[in-house]
Amino acid sequence: MNTELLGIIATFAITLVIAIPLGKYLAKMFAGQKVWTDFMRPLENFIYKLSGINPSEPMDWKRFLKAMMTINLLWLVYGFFVLMYQDKLPLNPDGNPGMTANLSFNTIISFVVNCNLQHYSGESGATYLTQHFIFMFLHFTSxxxxxACAVAIFKAFKEKTTTDVGNFWNFFVKAITRLLLPLSVVVALILTFNGTPSSYAGKDQFISLQGDTVNVSRGPAAQMIAIKHLGTNGGGWFGANSAHPLENPNYFTNMVEIISQMIIPIAMILAFGYFIGRKKLGWVIFTVMMLGVLMLMIPSVTSELGGNPDLSKMGITQASGAMEGKEVRFGPAATAYWSTLTTVTSTGSVNGMHDSTMPLTGLWQLLAMMINGFFGGCGVGILNYFIYLIIAVFISGLMVGRTPEFLGHKVEAREVKIAALITLLSPFLIMAGTALSSYVFMSHGNADWAVKPSAWLNNPGYHGFSEMLYEYTSANANNGSGFEGLGDNNVFWNVTTGIVLLLGRFLPIIGPVAVAGLLAKKKFIPESAGTLKVDTMTFGMMTLAVILVLNALSYFPALVLGPIAEYFSMH
Known part of the structure; x- marks a missing residue:
């Protein structure tokens, strides 16, 4: 078997070996049972006391969401001004300038919402202070x-009938002290010992083999890179992200980073089943998600290993596959694997340039973010999948002529309306944004948008359309990766994607938590012979069918205009 494919199999196997026990641990930890990280309790109690928080105070879904939204708004305001004036603050050895207002607007929203869509280059657009005390800080908090919001859904369905979805502050603090922080220390040490910079020194200088003097950015990168992957954030310390040799030095660190991206999203799915006492349901959801990932991953790897047909027509042999935009250290198979997992989750980091992948690989990357329900980000993956579950329950209920029920609670008009609105939100934001940018590009090419629309795209035609479609898809999915042929650091893109970032993050969180809170307080209905069982593979396949049909109907026309048309133009 190809050694590159063996590398993918080994990486995924290690991911599962870590994620499965991690899921059991998370279920016990958030349920308040005794776990080995209880030694962190004095630190947590100190934080609660300092902040005036009662972590055992019950919250209904409205109070829970109010706490979540309030603290996120505070971070947004704080970070906006720090980014604008970063050049006047300490820890700036390279003398990087402050951000413009529109870039600061886009950047702080992006990091608050766990997207990390970077319209700046890491080493030249941010200082050590903002990289750590804004970006890395928000990597943890986002x-x-x-x-925390995912655990609120866990809590809602643990009891038969309840108005208490748990305490936001309790879940939030524990997620950092007992999960993200310990894992980040381990990953940061691995990266440091493999050559990733971790000091506060400024740029280093050396003479290349050609005799040129080259300045190489450094800084405390390892610490941020660890949490950027574990927290499914993805914002790179360097502009080239994990394709940079200092951010991702070798194949071993490549494995560590891709494993880090997946272990918490997988663990949270399994934790849901263990937490509510329905292990089978957690495994059914995992199986459905894994099937979805394989449906995206296998054609991506095949496409990249198959090479570029235009080069084949010219008689150029591509023994290693399509190598444009790939790191020789990793190759096309590992890059295709990374590109799939980084888009099915909300990580968005890259170890190769997505803009250079084959058209069909770009199609699967786009579709992974459009679906946004196969594992997803830390916690939000199961929130997105929960909306599909509610719709699948509703449709299944109509098919068998019974009132839809989910885990003993009737799903009625109000819950279905919320789920339907959240389902329609993503296509609206993506299609409306792409239509607007296409109109501006075609009709106002020489207008003054800080950068003329005619200069937005480095690639004309189908691929240029895909670049604009990808940008809004990435923003809506809180992903952050991009087709970097797009010139996006200007007023138009900073403002429009900033708005999509906000709506695409918080409404899909508010909706599922509201639905779970509304269902949890309803009278519990014991299972009977006619109860729709949601922990069977039959219902799992029904949910997968709903996901595929809804997204095909929503996005197929746009995908035809972009990557599908580009694919056929090459053949």
């Missing part, structure tokens, strides 16, 4: 926010 991931913990998603995890």
């Amino acid at each position: 991931a913990a926010t998603g995890i």
